[in-house]
Structure formats: structure tokens, C-alpha cells
Amino acid sequence: MLRRYNEVFESLDEPMLHYIVKNLMKNDREFLDLQTRYYKRFAKVIGGNRAAIFFQVDNYLDQIVRIDLQRQLPFINTLETEKDQP
8 A cells, every 4th residue: 555655646636545544444444353353362372461461562563663654654734735836
């Protein structure tokens, strides 16, 4: 999805932004579903406390990656401002 964003970055329009946001939400939902399934499995095998610690670390690492990616992407309002300039 990021590759697609980079390909059309200069010409993002409202339908494309809608498509990107919709797919980001879909990916987040699928990732949360995956974490939920695995948390239940982990809790059975290693106990609830250790499973919670594992997912706390997993979420921490996920947020670090997301922040790093976000730093590399321009804000949408920046795109709008640049379009208005000659």
C-alpha cells in the first residue's frame, strides 16, 4: 500500500485518499484479529501474564515502525498547500 501511495503521491485525489484510508483500516482490523487469535493461543501455552507482556512488547515495536513510516510520509494538508502554489 505504501508503494502505491508513493507512486501516486503527486496526484492524490479524494477517491484515492478514500481508497488508501479504507485499506489502512482493513489492514489494521485484520492485524488486530490476528493478534486476538494468537493472544488466546499464547495465553493457553505460556500463561496470561507472559502473553500480555509479549503483546505489550509487540505493540510497542509496531508503534515504533508506524512512527518511523509516518515520519517519511507528508501530511495530506501539505499536499493541498503545494497544489495551491504556482
